[in-house]
Amino acid sequence: MLARIIADYNEAVFDTDRERALQIVRDAERQGISPEDLVFKVVLPAMDAMVNALSDQFSVNLAQHFMTAQISDAVTAEMIPKFHQAPEVAGRVVIGTAYGDMHTLGKRMVIGCLRARMVEVTDLGVNVAAERFVEEALAHDARVIAISALMLHTATGELGCRKVRRLLHERGLEDRIKIMVGGAPFRFHDGLYRIVGADAWAPDAISAGKAMAELLQEVKK
Amino acid sequence: MITGMDRLTAAIRGEEADRIPIFCNLLDQGAAELGVSLQDYYARGESVAEGQLRMLRKYGHDNVWSLFYVGKEAELLGCQRILYSAEGPPNVEDFVIHSWDDIARLEVPADIPSHPAFTEVGKCLQILKNEVGGKNPICAYITSTMTLPALLMGMEKWMELLFAGPPGPCEELLRKCHEFFVKEVAAYRQGGADVLIYSNPFGSADTVPMKYFLQRSLPWIEKDIQAVGAGGMVYYCGMARLNSVLSAVIERTGIGACYLSPLDDLAVGKRLIGDRGLTCGVINDIQLISWTRQEIRQEVKRILDVGMPGGRFLFGTGVMPLMIPEASIRAMLEAAFEYGSQGGKGA
Known part of the structure; x- marks a missing residue:
């Protein structure tokens, strides 16, 4: 059946x-x-x-x-x-769109996929400042900061993912918190996630769910 | 002297000019050229026109743009807040439609040319028409009926309404967007635009399933094009692929030019379009931010080697991001001029 x-x-x-x-x-x-x-x-x-x-x-x-x-x-x-007993949480993630980016579709899709994989997700909304990504990740004990960007300038801007990376580095948090990015510009440029200082990326929301689960496993080790 | 318009006309007719037409879509770069902020630049039609003319003189490509930013269409339909950035194009900050109830309240302007949000576009068009009209194709960007709602309510809410929402509001919104589309095309043509980029990501099987495309997207495409005529229209899916829908679109609408995605297989696209229209082969301009001069030249050559045999070919870019180095723009265009040379006299 x-x-x-x-x-x-x-x-x-x-x-x-x-x-x-x-x-x-x-x-x-x-x-x-x-x-x-x-x-x-x-x-x-x-x-x-x-x-x-x-x-x-x-x-x-x-x-x-x-x-x-x-x-x-x-x-x-x-x-x-x-459920007969509460499922084990696969990890905690904070997610938002990059600073200056108002596009919500990708974020919404990733959230849906992550929740189905038992990942606890905190949605920070749109146009999120780098400082807020880091503060909220600490406040929620999140091991991954997920940043969605639809436009090249919000994907690569100095106040977006690059700044999140800088803040994590300055505060000695790079081993504890990883960065994952996604959005159209990354699909058109394979190495772009590294250029902006992210640890991982995914070409679409469904793949992002799987890649995130793997990244969370990695941070746990 | 052969003009950009001569090259475009020759390519459409399947004839040779001195070289193939080359469309390089430089928008935000005009502000840097004038030394003003993007917000100040887009506040004045004179600035945008001057920026476009300077781009043309500086790089020597064939087309100019009357597009300020895509959110301009949302402003014509009531959007009051645009988010500016120093690093890239302005964005719609506050959507016109927050709930499905807002659809009933959405008003299509009675007359677009006299709408305050069109005033500066009108000035820009007038200057471009005076300066380069008939010599260089003046491009306009028109969002299709099926895609325009995404600008008014966001992609997420539009997807929800389209695929799982009540049919009444959905149809009403599409009907209003179509009415706007028809008026907008008329306004741009009246202003002097020759090339109308019909932007329709919802007309790509990358966005919607093929079955859905045939049942819902294609009838709206037909309705759009029948209402305004196919003259000067270019089918474009916002960098989403269009090879799988090309034949249906050409057969059912008579559109004579298709602007492929860099992700499309160009050889397949060229074969599908064949003699029925102009194939526009498009470089992946996101890669231009990091490619070397040699890599850029190789990619331009690859595109032209595939696209030029048989004629009816145009080389184009997406909307070139501001962060592409000037040297890379020059390297791309030099390669396109060199490898795109035909030796004909033009139309």
């Missing part, structure tokens, strides 16, 4: 049909599938399937990413309170 549910859910997600995906999950729960299985055996594998589709050069588009992130977030939020 689970195999059928997974196939139907994946199809709904790839069709960007949020209502159908949610209905499949609710029906499955009524049929006795545990909330834990719905998150860990249906939702997360669907995200991984999308990452694999991307690496296999299948056409996966922004709308599918957006709806996958939204659906994953919604299902996880609905199912977690029903």
Whole structure:
């Protein structure tokens, strides 16, 4: 039965049909599938399937990413309170758009994917100053600062990621807090994340969820 | 003397000029050239026109722009706050549509040329028309019906409305955006723009699934182009890829020029467009911030080697970021002039 549910859910997600995906999950729960299985055996594998589709050069588009992130977030939020015991937090992250950047879509998608992976995310909003990224990371005991930027000048600006890196360095926090970046400019320039002082980047929100989980594991070591 | 317009006309007709047309999209660079802040620069149409003319004299490419910044369209529809930066283009700071209820209140200006937010654009167009009209293509940037809502409510809310929201407000917003689109095209044509970049990321299968493109995006593209005519229109998806939609767009709209993404396979795009229109091969200008002179020349040569055989080809850039070094702009253009040479007399 689970195999059928997974196939139907994946199809709904790839069709960007949020209502159908949610209905499949609710029906499955009524049929006795545990909330834990719905998150860990249906939702997360669907995200991984999308990452694999991307690496296999299948056409996966922004709308599918957006709806996958939204659906994953919604299902996880609905199912977690029903878990038999609270899930282990995979790590803590603060996220915001770079200083001067007002574009929220990428951030929103990444948040959805991270929450589905049991990452505790604090959303700092848009146009976030470098000092605030660092202060909030410390306040929330976050191990990763995630910075989203849609424009080249906000991705590379002196007051954005570069300044976050400087502040972490000056305060001796570089071993404790890592920086991850994402957004259109990074997709057009492979090495750009290093130029701006980030530790990691991801080309899209779904991949970002997976890359973030790996980065959090690395910081834990 | 062969002009930029001659080169463009020759390329569209499949004829040769002295070289292929070269579009280098330098916007914010005009402010630095005039030694003023971006905010002061974009406050005056005279400044923007002067910046464009100086860019043209300095670099020798073929086109000028009447575009100030993309958020200008949001200002025409009621946006009151634009966020300026010293390092890059201005951004919409406060959206016109905060909730779906705002859609009913959205007003399309009755007359765009007389709208206060268009006054400086009108002045810029007038100067460009007087100075280089008929000699250099004057470009305008027009956001498609399907994409304009993203400027008014943000990409996130627009995606939500489009894919999971109530159909009523969604259709009403699209109808209003289409009405605005038609009036905006008329305003720019009346002002003297020859080349209208029809910007439509929602018309790319990188943004929406192909099935959705065929069912929803393509009918709006058809409606847009039928309403204003295909003359001077260039299909562009905001750096998203368009190869997979090219044939449908050309067949259903008659658009005669397509501005590919640097991520598109140029050989495939050129083959798909064939003799049906002008192929615009576009360099990845984000890479220009760090490529060496040699790397730039190699990439320009690669693009022209693929695009030039068979004619009907234009070399272009995206919206060139301000942080690209001047030497890199020159290296790119020198290579394009050199490798793009044709030896013809022009149209």
